[in-house]
Amino acid sequence: MRALASSLHDDVASQLRDYIFDGQLRPGSFIDEVALCELWSISRTPLREALKVLTAEGLLRHEPRRGCFVNEVTAQDLDNIFPVIALLEGRCAFEATQRATPEDLKALEVWHRRLQQHAEAGRINDYYQANFAIHEAIIQLASNKWLTQTIDDLRKILRLARLQQLYAPGRLQQSLAEHLAIFAAIKAGDAAGADAAMQHHLLQQREALLDLASFSRSVLTV
Structure with missing residues (x-):
């Protein structure tokens, strides 16, 4: 079960990464977790694990009490x-x-x-x-x-x-x-x-x- 969960959040991370690189999520865009969960028919858990991965990569930034945003390169x-x-x-x-x-x-x-x-x-x-x-x-x-x-x-x-x-x-x-x-x-x-x-x-x-x-x-x- 753990391997399946890991595979799912990796897939979600890859899909979210593609959205960013394809320009569907522009720099500065808010990551609407509810909308993405509904769009991809997933729970919040794999999405939040994926958000952690992309934040570590520098593609997203997390703001306390606000959520995640696509990073803007200065x-x-x-x-x-x-x-x-x-x-x-x-x-x-x-x-x-x-x-x-x-x-x-x-x-x-x-x-x-x-x-x-x-x-x-x-x-x-x-x-x-x-x-x-x-x-x-x-x-x-x-x-x-x-x-x-x-x-x-x-x-x-x-x-x-x-x-x-x-x-x-x-x-x-x-x-x-x-x-x-x-x-x-x-x-x-x-x-x-x-x-x-x-x-x-x-x-x-x-x-x-x-x-x-x-x-x-x-x-x-x-």
Whole structure:
């Protein structure tokens, strides 16, 4: 029975996580426990266990006597996290380059063709999914469980804001060019070049978020 209860709250946590990442629950949104229990036909116990999991992950915050809310990533959070994840994913690109087989490169080639097609068509959500898959593939190729675990924790937080950066003017094509530079270094067997290109790519995401915030403020003041 305990295993079943654990499995249920894990499923609820996964579903709630998807709601947040899909934008159905926006940053700052209140988690209506009664409504979710009715929607998913579950009791409060697995939901509350799931809320504890997502709070520990940093996706939710609990406010005494008020309940849980979807966390809002601050500018300081982004300034702190992006340089760290840039170093970590850069190292993944380095190790992935050393391990990549011809079959791995063919698979990455397919993903990059899709990425380019989505960029050319302006399909931001599809681009983001392909982009995420490429990052995931490079992390898996690195085959370093410590890097994977640490990056996974940070990515959960960044996913609250990361998609937004693709809406910055000119960012979609810039992101594509950065990805193609990473892939070119991996194909060439240039591990240090792949590391540097990946770090540049991640740091540019932070710059794009800053540009988007500045652009939004300028539009509001016109």
